[in-house]
Amino acid sequence: MNVQIRERPEAASSTSIKTAIADCDIHPARATKDELFPYLEKRWHAHLETFGIQAYQGMMEGPPYPKAQPNASRRDAYPPEGGPQGSSLSFMQKQHLDPNNVALGVLNPLATGQGLRNQDLAGAICSAINDWQIEKWTSKDSRLKGSVVVANEDGASAAAEIRRRAGDKNFVQVLLLSRNVEPLGQRRYWPIYEAAQEVGLPIGVHAFGFGGNPITASGWPSHYIEEMVGHSQCQQTALASLVLEGVFERFPKLKMVMVEAGFGWAPSLAWRLDKVFSRLHTEVPHLKRKPSEYIRDHIWWTTQPMEDPESRDHLFQTIEWIGWDKLLFATDYPHWDYDEPSRVLPAGVSDANRQAFYLDNAKQLYGAS
Amino acid sequence: MTSPIAGGVDCDLHPAVPHLTSLLPYMNDYWRDQVTTRGMTDLISQSYPTNSPISSRPDWRPAQGKPGSSLADMQRQALDKFGSAYGICNPLYGVQMVFSEDMADAFCRALNDWLVKEWLDKDDRLRGSIVIPVQSIEKAVAEIERCAQDKRFVQVLMLVMGDMPLGKRHYWPIYAAAERLGLPIGIHAGSAYHNPPTSVGWGSYHIEDYVAQAQAFQTQLTSLIVEGVFARHPNLKMVMLESGFTWLPPFLWRLHKFWRGVRMETPWVDRAPLEIVRSNIRFSLQPVDAPPEPDTLNRLFDHMQSDELILFSSDYPHWQFDGDEVLPQGLSPDLVRKIMIDNPHATYPRLKVKETTR
Numbered sequence A: 001m002n003v004q005i006r007e008r009p010e011a012a013s014s015t016s017i018k019t020a021i022a023d024c025d026i027h028p029a030r031a032t033k034d035e036l037f038p039y040l041e042k043r044w045h046a047h048l049e050t051f052g053i054q055a056y057q058g059m060m061e062g063p064p065y066p067k068a069q070p071n072a073s074r075r076d077a078y079p080p081e082g083g084p085q086g087s088s089l090s091f092m093q094k095q096h097l098d099p100n101n102v103a104l105g106v107l108n109p110l111a112t113g114q115g116l117r118n119q120d121l122a123g124a125i126c127s128a129i130n131d132w133q134i135e136k137w138t139s140k141d142s143r144l145k146g147s148v149v150v151a152n153e154d155g156a157s158a159a160a161e162i163r164r165r166a167g168d169k170n171f172v173q174v175l176l177l178s179r180n181v182e183p184l185g186q187r188r189y190w191p192i193y194e195a196a197q198e199v200g201l202p203i204g205v206h207a208f209g210f211g212g213n214p215i216t217a218s219g220w221p222s223h224y225i226e227e228m229v230g231h232s233q234c235q236q237t238a239l240a241s242l243v244l245e246g247v248f249e250r251f252p253k254l255k256m257v258m259v260e261a262g263f264g265w266a267p268s269l270a271w272r273l274d275k276v277f278s279r280l281h282t283e284v285p286h287l288k289r290k291p292s293e294y295i296r297d298h299i300w301w302t303t304q305p306m307e308d309p310e311s312r313d314h315l316f317q318t319i320e321w322i323g324w325d326k327l328l329f330a331t332d333y334p335h336w337d338y339d340e341p342s343r344v345l346p347a348g349v350s351d352a353n354r355q356a357f358y359l360d361n362a363k364q365l366y367g368a369s
Numbered sequence B: 001m002t003s004p005i006a007g008g009v010d011c012d013l014h015p016a017v018p019h020l021t022s023l024l025p026y027m028n029d030y031w032r033d034q035v036t037t038r039g040m041t042d043l044i045s046q047s048y049p050t051n052s053p054i055s056s057r058p059d060w061r062p063a064q065g066k067p068g069s070s071l072a073d074m075q076r077q078a079l080d081k082f083g084s085a086y087g088i089c090n091p092l093y094g095v096q097m098v099f100s101e102d103m104a105d106a107f108c109r110a111l112n113d114w115l116v117k118e119w120l121d122k123d124d125r126l127r128g129s130i131v132i133p134v135q136s137i138e139k140a141v142a143e144i145e146r147c148a149q150d151k152r153f154v155q156v157l158m159l160v161m162g163d164m165p166l167g168k169r170h171y172w173p174i175y176a177a178a179e180r181l182g183l184p185i186g187i188h189a190g191s192a193y194h195n196p197p198t199s200v201g202w203g204s205y206h207i208e209d210y211v212a213q214a215q216a217f218q219t220q221l222t223s224l225i226v227e228g229v230f231a232r233h234p235n236l237k238m239v240m241l242e243s244g245f246t247w248l249p250p251f252l253w254r255l256h257k258f259w260r261g262v263r264m265e266t267p268w269v270d271r272a273p274l275e276i277v278r279s280n281i282r283f284s285l286q287p288v289d290a291p292p293e294p295d296t297l298n299r300l301f302d303h304m305q306s307d308e309l310i311l312f313s314s315d316y317p318h319w320q321f322d323g324d325e326v327l328p329q330g331l332s333p334d335l336v337r338k339i340m341i342d343n344p345h346a347t348y349p350r351l352k353v354k355e356t357t358r
Helices: A033-039 A042-051 A089-097 A119-138 A155-164 A187-199 A224-244 A266-283 A291-298 A312-322 A351-366 B020-026 B029-037 B071-079 B101-118 B137-147 B169-180 B206-226 B248-265 B273-280 B294-304 B333-347
Strands: A021-026 A102-107 A144-149 A171-177 A203-206 A256-259 A299-302 B008-013 B084-089 B126-131 B153-161 B185-191 B238-241 B281-284
Touching: A021 A089, A021 A256, A021 A351, A033 A119, A042 A119, A089 A102, A102 A119, A102 A351, A119 A144, A119 A155, A119 A171, A155 A187, A171 A187, A187 A203, A203 A224, A224 A256, A224 A266, A224 A291, A224 B206, A224 B248, A266 A291, A266 A312, A266 B206, A291 A299, A312 B294, B008 B071, B008 B238, B008 B333, B020 B029, B020 B101, B029 B101, B071 B084, B101 B126, B101 B137, B126 B137, B137 B169, B153 B169, B153 B206, B169 B185, B185 B206, B206 B238, B206 B248, B206 B273, B248 B273, B248 B294, B273 B281
Parallel strands: A021 A102, A102 A144, A144 A171, A171 A203, A203 A256, A256 A299, B008 B084, B084 B126, B126 B153, B153 B185, B185 B238, B238 B281
Antiparallel strands: none
């Protein structure tokens, strides 16, 4: 899944007709640094030139742990016209959307205003990214749907941005990241959940982000792989926080999607939550149901990077513990750990489950045709 | 119900220090004076508030004093009850939380000496773990070497949440000493609270901290494996204590997948993560984070692809099970024998197999 670039016959896409799929995690990129400027007030142009982007991590450029690939993306995904991977709609169509018969593609822009320390700048960039998604992507290809990105640490600004996009069919979810200044169940984030529930959008919680906390509860590790693997532990504790703070009691219609964080850990986490809850429930009397029930009713999971046990039975048993109706296929295009649609599910899955996995669950959740 | 068999090794018992003042007889004049004149309070960690339900089974809670503070109770409720030939004591007194390495050193020495006098000397089934002042590697190694002369110390104890990930090279002198002296490293649930207790920050509730122990163990396993601890110390065993284990298979699926993808970053990791776990990592039995259905549990054991990873533990006096169900339902007699006897003895070389039990 890394480094090698295979020569693929161009014709492969047109000669075989593939079943339509939903791809619930596509990452659109900007072709140039100033591509957002038309969507930003003038004051921010000067600000960005002078002070740059200051997130809850120390690097002015790039991530604190160097990725394994330039832009963490496939080396074969550079558009012929230049720019980073994922920055060209026409090349995304040619390389991914058309040959893989993507009927619904959910855009999850990263490197937005999320995780920035300056909340005014965060709000401005997020709003600009949302305008940019419409103009550059969703208005040009109706298969693509956007995610409303919000200044995650500023509840009022975030809620206002969500309400501004209410009813706009260019968007199918609100996007948060798993790592924030506080665990996601904390009340500072509740205005986001309130607004999302009000406008009827699910919330995608994508792995990654910066909140200033070490990516382990025992401090900062040394390597990129530890950050990569660690995202699934961040997602677990973020989900535990959401459940235990009572977010789903307070916002009973809220739906959330765990994006790019794995799903194999879900049964064990739910069992552990239930077991500990049976001992410690008096501390959290705002919970009216077992933790696993909130997870079962409110949480969906994207599949990439696909769980890959040696035995397919172990995979199937794990999915049965979660529910075939809760998985949303995703490729993570154009990132390096992209999942190839045709190779993700082993043989032995019923047609109905396969259809749910690849397309129907996503269509139902996102209400998009 | 699955019945325990006689002669087992209970790998996770928690004798409680009644109060910081209980350690005064084991401190020198300077530290005795410090504790007294500064009015130092008892070192109770938020990981285990004394009256929290998780800290003691209701029927194991004594009329007075901390759960686990009475040897007679431990004998009756755990050692005799489950027919254990050995019980390994893992004191969870909050000495890791202090910030001064000198203070931590004084308190650890006192704690280890207290364990010998108050527990190990009084029941020959009991064995101990060496609690170390991780604030100073030099002092930690010295304490390991000091205590290891007493063969009743069978392991070194560290907390799962400390200042740095445990695979960091900084800690390797501890691992070298442990390997040389035939001591596994036990990594127990709990935090020094020098970092937020979850990797996404401070939560609101005790229940969150307890749930998050499992995620902390996952990140520590990643660190230990990818930093190359077991390439350098192939004979070192590490035991995850009160960690839960049902998270292990999906954790390894992911670690393995990423290791295949970016192994160029850590070229010293010369074996697949699953192989490293099989040869070097063990897990205590309790808590069993799974529904009480034999079928589900047996599937989980199948997902673990090994019957050598789990070591019997009651986690006394913590509340992990009720009644006599220290073993979950549905384990085969063969697996019970492995968990209770064979696996612990293969892990702790300082334990001698008692003839009467074989």
